[in-house]
Amino acid sequence: MYIVIIGCGRMGSLLANRLSKQGESIVVVDKNESAFENLSAEFSGFHILGDGAEVDVLKQAKIEKADVVLATTKEDNLNLMIAQIAKEIFGVHKVLVRLFDTKREEIFSTFHIESISPTRIAVDEFLKKINLKGS
Ligand code: AMP
Numbered sequence: 001m002y003i004v005i006i007g008c009g010r011m012g013s014l015l016a017n018r019l020s021k022q023g024e025s026i027v028v029v030d031k032n033e034s035a036f037e038n039l040s041a042e043f044s045g046f047h048i049l050g051d052g053a054e055v056d057v058l059k060q061a062k063i064e065k066a067d068v069v070l071a072t073t074k075e076d077n078l079n080l081m082i083a084q085i086a087k088e089i090f091g092v093h094k095v096l097v098r099l100f101d102t103k104r105e106e107i108f109s110t111f112h113i114e115s116i117s118p119t120r121i122a123v124d125e126f127l128k129k130i131n132l133k134g135s
Contacts, residue, residue, distance in 0.1 A: 001025065004061050006052035006082050007072035011098060011118075013038030015070060020045050027061045052082050055089065064090045071097040076104060083113045 008030035016028045017040045026045030029052045050057035069086040071079035079097040086092040099115035108115045
C-alpha cells in the first residue's frame with residue numbers, strides 16, 4: 001500500500017516505522033526537520049519537509065495516489081482540514097485522523113472523517129486495568 005502520513009512526531013513516526021517495516025510504501029510529511037530524527041535506521045520510505053495543510057506539499061507527497069492518508073499532528077482542527085483536503089481535493093478514500101477531543105468525535109463523523117482518539121483509547125485502558133467498565 002502507498003501511505004502518506006502527516007506529522008512525524010511521537011505518533012506519526014511510530015506508524016511510519018512500523019508500516020515501513022511491514023513493507024508498505026511510506027511518505028511522511030512534517031513541518032519540523034528535527035521530527036525526522038524519529039524515523040528508524042530501517043525506515044525505507046521518503047520524508048518531505050513542509051506544511052501538511054498546503055496543497056503543494058501534499059502534491060509533492062503524491063497524495064492523489066495514496067491508498068491511505070493518516071493525519072497525526074496534535075491539532076484536531078488541522079487534522080480535520082488535512083483530511084478534508086485529502087478527501088475532497090485529491091479523492092483519497094481512506095483517511096484517518098488523530099483526534100484528542102472526544103467531544104468532537106460526532107462533528108468529525110458528520111464530515112465523514114474517521115477519527116481515532118488516543119484520549120478515549122487511554123481511558124478505556126485505564127478502566128480496564130482497574131477492572132471497571134466505562135460508558
Ligand atoms: P507528536 O504530538 O509528537 O506526535 O507530534 C506531532 C507532529 O506533527 C510534530 O512533529 C509537528 O511538527 C507535526 N506537525 C504539526 N503541524 C504540522 C503541519 N501543519 N504539517 C506537518 N506537520 C505538522
